[in-house]
Structure formats: C-alpha cells, structure tokens
Amino acid sequence: MTEQFNPQIGLDRLQRLVGKHNLPCATDDTTMAVEGAHFAHLLDTSILALHCPVDQKVLLMEISPDIYFETDQHIGRDIMLIRLDRISDEELALRLHDAWTFRAPEKLKQRT
Secondary structure, eight states, X not given: OOOOOOHHXXXXXXHHHHHHTTOOOEXXXXXXXXXXXXXXXXXXXXXXXXXXXXXHHHHHHHHOTTTEEOOGGGTTSSEEEEEGGGSOHHHHHXXXXXXXHHHSOHHHHHHO
C-alpha cells in the first residue's frame, strides 16, 4: 500500500522549528513563505525543497550528501532538496532560518 502524503505532518515540524526563531511566515498546504516569497516547499512526506544561496547548497551537498541533494532541474538554482528523515531538528531549524533570511525583505530582517 502506498503511503499517503499528509503535508500537515511535515508542516507541523517546520512551523515548530521556525517558531523557535520567532520568524514570521505564512503557510499553505505545502509551502512556507515570508512576505509572499516562498522559502520552503514540501514535495512529499520525506523531501523538502529549500531556498538558499547556490554556494551554500554546493557546500552542504559536499559535506552531507545523505541529507542534501539536487535533481537536474535544480542544478544552478537557489534551491536544494533535503531528506527530512535524515536531518535533525537542530540542523533543520538552522537551514529554515537561513532560508527565511535569504528570502525575507531587508525591512523585515531588521525587525527580527
């Protein structure tokens, strides 16, 4: 039997971790955004697409290829993929904070 994709389970974890940093964001069924700019998107129950600078993505994929990866459509883009079942909450919270900071408008970053 195929596992049903329940995005709320993944979003609950992401919202809890973003909340630790008191970062304002909006969520819909599978996406987290700041001021209309998406910074995280659940692709399924185990994969998160996260915005980040390309140089950071390359470094993380070299250091932890079991956690961070990309597909052909993401090469050269500011999006990396994360295996949620292999990343700790502490590390995921750091990545979410980085992604939020990468996408948030300057005026909002100065208030947080």
